[in-house]
Amino acid sequence: MSNRAKLTIVVVAVLLLILALGLPQLLSPPRAEDLTAGFNAEFLTRPDGYPGLVEAYDLQFSRSPRQMDTGLMYRACADGVVDVISGFATDGRIEAYDLVTLEDDKNFFPPYYAAPLVRTETLERHPQLEQVLNSLAGVLDDARMRRLNLQADRDQEPRPPEDVAFDFLLEQGLIEAEADKGDGSAGRVSVGGKDFTEQNILGEILAQLIEYNTDLEVVRRLYLGGTMICFNALRAGDLDMYVEYTGTGLVNILQQEVVSDPDKVYETVSRQFAEQYNLTWMQPMGFNNTYALTMRRQTARELGLATISDLAEALRGE
Secondary structure (H helix, E strand, C coil), rough: CCCHHHHHHHHHHHHHHHHHHCCCHCCCCCHHHHEEEEEEEEHCCCCCCCHHHHHCCCCCCCCCCCECCCHHHHHHHHHCCCCCCEEECCCCHHHHCCCECCCCCCCCCCCCCCEEEEEEHHHHHHHHHHHHHHCCCCCCCCCHHHHHHHHHCCCCCCCHHHHHHHHHHHHHHCCCCCCCCCCCCCEEEECCCCCHHHHHHHHHHHHHHHHCCCCCEEEECCCCCCCCHHHHHHHHHHEEEEEEEEEHHHHCCCCCCCCCCCCHHHHHHHHHHHHHCCCCEECCCCCCEEEEEEEEEHHHHHHHHCCCHHHHHHHHCC
16 A cells, blocks of 8 residues: 555544544534633622623523633633633733623623722821822723733743832832832831732732832732632731722622712722721722623624623523
């Protein structure tokens, strides 16, 4: 038998194997009723997450959403393990993995502007912190935050969050290249953060900004977990500050209805956190890290999905 004939037999065998493994299904257009979802644990339970979306949009996935780690969701979506995830608007992996966010056409998600949330007692004890922390006001827009996140999350040569934060502060002129950290003689403060990339970068930004602009010693308590872990640690005095999001403060902590006006949300959380918890919201840093239902771009295009309402109608077979 000639080499060409042997090669032909091998090719035919491989094609038959691929057909047996289900290539026709892979080549056929996706069906909306087969779409699966993967959400992190917090999104699955918080009122401005999946439970609220079900009520607002009448989402009806044929199978219950899978609980997934935030760090794994984007790759899982890109690889087809799940079809819909609870992304974050400022996550650089949306663009890197060619994903797309569905428009929140009913304005379900509130504004999630990021700002340092600080114990008022800490500000009274160290009044120099107010000016230092408010120097971050408006310095980060959505696009810049996505770029910072992607530096730490990219598959090739990811950078440590502390390096990403340091370079950002240098670029903004918020620390000097030749400056030394303070000597710690003014006391100690602790900076916390939730357990995902953006929070690690923001925690480092707060910590390094304080270290290079005051004589305070900073203790880092990052990677703590979800919202309520950080919030309760702050109230208990185990933390002095962490970066929180205004919409999370409004809906998840204060348990209030969604408000779409970002100024009204900030005014509400500032006033009520001061009255109820003796906590102070500093000025917002500029970006809005809203939740976003995220899909593979090709799947959304093939199914004609541009909004969350489109997805809900498709899942219901309408």
